[in-house]
Amino acid sequence: MSLAVPDEHVDWRTKGLWQPAPVSLREFAAARHPLFGGPFTWPVMVARRTALEHNIAALAGFCAEHGLAFAPHGKTTMAPSLFRAQLDAGAWGITAATANQVLAYRMLGVPRILLANELLDPTALRWLGGEVDKGMDFLLYADSPEGVAAISAAAGERPFRVLVELGHAGGRTGCRTIEQLTGVARAVTAAPGTELAGVAGYEGGLPDVPSAAAYLQALRDATIALSPLLPREVVVTAGGSAYFDQVAERLAGDWLPGHDLTVVLRSGAYVSHDDGLYTEKTPFNRVPGSLDAALEIWAQVTSVPEPGLAIVGMGKREAPYDAGLPVPLRVRRPDGTVLPAEGLRVTGTNDHHAYLAVDGPAPRPGDLVCFGISHPCTAFDKWQVIPVVDDDHTVTDLIRTYF
Incomplete structure (x- = not known):
């Protein structure tokens, strides 16, 4: 099937990408940038291929x-x-x-x-x-x-x-x-x-x-x-x-x-799929089959102002909140170490901040937290361009949305 997809580009207007000069979607994807260390900034929502x-x-x-x-x-x-x-x-x-x-x-x-x-x-x-x-x-x-x-x-x-x-x-x-x-x-x-x-x-x-x-x-x-x-x-x-x-x-x-x-x-x-609403509601909980959550939002810890609280640079402009708050999945340290997000829970969001309750080892400023989302229909519409990543988080494509 061939659709007449416009010849689009990414540039300084593209949220989540650090791209001051215009580059075509095709050229950007062909470069196979790593998500960590490539031309990306936080937060960014990606889709697992x-x-x-x-x-x-x-x-x-x-x-x-x-x-x-x-x-x-x-x-x-x-x-x-x-x-x-x-x-x-x-x-x-x-x-x-x-x-x-x-x-x-x-x-x-x-x-x-x-x-x-x-x-x-x-x-x-x-x-x-x-x-x-x-x-x-x-x-x-x-x-x-x-x-x-x-x-x-x-x-x-x-x-x-x-x-x-x-x-x-x-x-x-x-x-x-x-x-x-x-x-x-x-x-x-x-x-x-x-x-x-x-x-x-x-x-x-x-x-x-x-x-x-x-x-x-x-x-x-x-x-x-x-x-x-x-x-x-x-x-x-x-x-x-x-x-x-x-x-x-x-x-x-x-x-x-x-x-x-x-x-x-x-x-x-x-x-x-998702890590919230449809994880609970999918019919594949009743009949044979499965779906996998494809969307991840990577956001950076910007402040740990008091015990039991971390502030993450991700809010209502970046993540859905109408059918459940984002779900912490993993923490990535600046040295590349990845740990499970044990004891972390989002309790609320502002426009560009999330409040992360911490019951255990606290993340530090500069750490990245990977979040799953709840309700895809109010996640895609927040992003004009969504990087598609392989399992090693190499970017292989870009999804362009038209809301």
Whole structure:
């Protein structure tokens, strides 16, 4: 798979790299700089190559084993190099959350885009209608008559392919009942410039496996109820990174008689995994398989002002904090000695500082601490460029993000 990745460069504007003069991403990666002693400054977030490759292969294999198509959610990384790797591994398409993400994907050459939201912005819809006329392979959601009307009004010569969305009580978007869903589906079939392509849902916000399973069964039942309105070829899509095993159990297989069914999984955070939220939530805690945490933030101890406390130069601008604070993994001394981060715990963060509680040998100013992160979706967006490192921390590539 070839994406039209812009010819970018790094320079003084690139956080984590000490690069006063511009150098192309390709040239910088080809130099194979060491992370420690190379042109880097702290903090810097890196991605471990072997973990990325393992994770991409793991979900591709899971989907192949269960007969699922896969459209990983690109909002996690907004990184064309990772999109390319996912598509090369067999992904059916890439999922987007916003109109701007769809625009970026289109400019980058993503071959099939699934917008997992209802879009009502006439400016974006008119542009998308023109792109659909040019042959863009695109699906989007509707969960209201207003949404159907907005999509219809922007359609060009070729119709928009629409997935009607079923939600759940207390959830985000989506119709709350089959009756509402049927009404929106009928509106899609009746409106000019729209055609019904299938049914969509999202179970990732539910609190546990039983509630996710019940919701996915309701999604299946709703699709069966809509069967008379659905075309021969039907798309059903669901799935975050917390319950993809339940998507396979409830939605995989040939369960819609008279239709050719494509079930599309949309997990996104799996690509880098983490050392927090998804370590706890991954379905590979329940079914065979594994994911590896790929992201590390290396930050320097800047002060040890009192017993039991160290201050590290990493804060909310560099590390996610919405679903758990960074997790200390290792300490690297200035002489290269690496020790486990025993007795260290992040208790809070400011813009550019973290408070590290110390219960044991204290790190010293100048030491580097390696942190794992919790929640990839709010880690990637803090870094325009992320070095990719081999297991010896040689930089072999740079990931460019487009948030």
